[in-house]
Amino acid sequence: MAVPQKTDTIAAVATPPGIGGIGIIRISGPDALSILRRLFHPHGGHTTFQSHKLYYGTLRNSSGRVLDEILAVYMRAPATYTREDVVELHSHGSWLVLQAVLAEVLAAGARPAEAGEFTKRAFLAGRIDLTKAEAVIDLLQAKTDGGVRLAVQQLQGKLLEEIEAIREALIRILAVVEVAIDFPDDDVEILDRKQLLAQLQQQVIEPIGRLLRLADQGRVIREGVHVVIAGRPNVGKSSLLNGLLREDRALVTNIPGTTRDTIEEMISIRGIPVHLVDTAGIRAHDDQVEELGIERARRKVTEADLVLLLVDAGEGITEQDRALYDSIQDQDHLVVLNKVDLADEAQLSELSEAFTPSASVRISARRLEGLDDLQEAIYRKTTVADEVNEQLSCAPNVRHKAILTDAFEACMRLHTAFEIQEAADLLAVELQTALSSLSDIVGLTTPEDVLEMIFSEFCIGK
Ligand SMILES: Nc1nc2c(ncn2[C@@H]2O[C@H](COP(=O)(O)OP(=O)(O)OP(=O)(O)O)[C@@H](O)[C@H]2O)c(=O)[nH]1
Numbered sequence: 076m077a078v079p080q081k082t083d084t085i086a087a088v089a090t091p092p093g094i095g096g097i098g099i100i101r102i103s104g105p106d107a108l109s110i111l112r113r114l115f116h117p118h119g120g121h122t123t124f125q126s127h128k129l130y131y132g133t134l135r136n137s138s139g140r141v142l143d144e145i146l147a148v149y150m151r152a153p154a155t156y157t158r159e160d161v162v163e164l165h166s167h168g169s170w171l172v173l174q175a176v177l178a179e180v181l182a183a184g185a186r187p188a189e190a191g192e193f194t195k196r197a198f199l200a201g202r203i204d205l206t207k208a209e210a211v212i213d214l215l216q217a218k219t220d221g222g223v224r225l226a227v228q229q230l231q232g233k234l235l236e237e238i239e240a241i242r243e244a245l246i247r248i249l250a251v252v253e254v255a256i257d258f259p260d261d262d263v264e265i266l267d268r269k270q271l272l273a274q275l276q277q278q279v280i281e282p283i284g285r286l287l288r289l290a291d292q293g294r295v296i297r298e299g300v301h302v303v304i305a306g307r308p309n310v311g312k313s314s315l316l317n318g319l320l321r322e323d324r325a326l327v328t329n330i331p332g333t334t335r336d337t338i339e340e341m342i343s344i345r346g347i348p349v350h351l352v353d354t355a356g357i358r359a360h361d362d363q364v365e366e367l368g369i370e371r372a373r374r375k376v377t378e379a380d381l382v383l384l385l386v387d388a389g390e391g392i393t394e395q396d397r398a399l400y401d402s403i404q405d406q407d408h409l410v411v412l413n414k415v416d417l418a419d420e421a422q423l424s425e426l427s428e429a430f431t432p433s434a435s436v437r438i439s440a441r442r443l444e445g446l447d448d449l450q451e452a453i454y455r456k457t458t459v460a461d462e463v464n465e466q467l468s469c470a471p472n473v474r475h476k477a478i479l480t481d482a483f484e485a486c487m488r489l490h491t492a493f494e495i496q497e498a499a500d501l502l503a504v505e506l507q508t509a510l511s512s513l514s515d516i517v518g519l520t521t522p523e524d525v526l527e528m529i530f531s532e533f534c535i536g537k
């Protein structure tokens with residue numbers, strides 16, 4: 076994206092294509108008002124436009140033909156989305172009308188806006204920081220209620236506040252260290268290393284660590300988790316999928332090897348989108364189709380955020396269960412003892428024992444028993460334990476997380492440097508590194524190519 080020149084005026088259709096009651100064309104830049112005057116003929120013959128007030132009238136092309144009856148609003152800079160003069164034309168929501176109106180606006184001197192250019196102008200004008208600009212994209216693309224909530228909070232500056240507080244703490248420490256550099260002889264008195272270390276720990280390292288944990292949580296809320304139901308044939312995997320969906324989605328029979336392909340469906344557990352995957356029962360077999368299904372099942376298991384290892388409590392633990400259990404040791408997992416209606420307490424305890432230390436949950440997929448407990452266990456396994464989701468106020472995205480990780484590492488090096496009584500100028504270097512990382516998050520020093528990547532995710536007109 077080219078760096079927008081201050082002098083040009085951009086325009087785009089801001090509403091999505093298709094038929095709608097109303098469609099909006101947005102114009103931003105110094106010529107916005109003159110373009111409005113040229114094309115729009117207000118009812119009642121107004122000759123001046125008050126800022127932020129809607130006017131009713133007709134929109135005409137250069138030869139005077141009426142293109143549509145519209146409402147128009149002129150918003151004077153700087154109290155606008157971009158901090159420039161902005162005009163919005165509210166026409167009928169026909170794509171043809173919108174295109175015709177846009178063509179007139181362009182002929183009158185505007186140029187077509189690039190994707191995200193309105194928001195980029197808001198950012199470059201300093202009205203919003205980069206985290207708020209990213210929140211706009213998140214809000215437009217949110218797929219869950221939780222995702223919308225996080226985006227709105229970020230738009231209101233929750234993440235910005237957290238980052239600013241950490242940045243300020245770093246600046247306070249840097250100020251002391253810089254005095255020590257200027258007066259090297261007084262180094263000992265000026266640098267109360269113990270106190271600076273405590274400050275670094277409490278006001279920088281701990282908050283960054285917390286944000287890093289929230290980043291993982293944010294991913295879960297925005298995108299959900301992949302939970303794969305695995306086990307040997309006939310243990311009741313498809314019955315469990317159906318039970319959690321409360322619908323007969325997958326075929327269930329008493330013939331081992333019923334499910335041959337993977338089946339994916341989504342459920343919501345306390346607002347978290349859970350992508351449930353039913354798989355082919357895993358066993359040694361010479362049926363080629365089943366073999367392909369098993370291969371696919373194994374792949375799904377390795378990609379899962381959480382594996383539910385299903386075991387038939389009526390039959391007890393088998394060699395195959397044991398082998399499968401061993402193969403998922405490095406992954407987050409829950410052991411699910413199914414068909415509890417076919418086992419007594421002693422058998423169940425023995426089974427739980429056999430899978431220690433892994434947590435196990437008892438259910439009957441056929442009788443729909445224990446499914447609430449299982450959902451609760453899934454929720455607890457896939458969400459950060461010390462953060463209550465409903466109260467989650469901000470969650471860094473992937474870009475923020477990478478930067479925060481760099482800042483965290485710089486702070487850990489700084490921590491050591493303080494401890495081993497490193498010279499003040501070396502401390503300053505690490506402090507600067509951490510500071511400049513945090514500045515990248517809010518967009519103070521973000522390189523142009525990164526900005527370009529972020530804003531290109533927007534649609535045109537935003
Ligand atoms: N008694 C009892 N039977 C169950 C329970 N859950 C499932 N079953 C039965 O176990 C058999 C196998 O169930 P499925 O859900 O098809 O098992 P699966 O693990 O998907 O089997 P494959 O797709 O062949 O790997 C069916 O006859 C189910 O009715 C349960 O909780 N109790």
Ligand SMILES: [Mg+2]
Nearest residue numbers: 312313333334
């Ligand atoms: Mg099945």
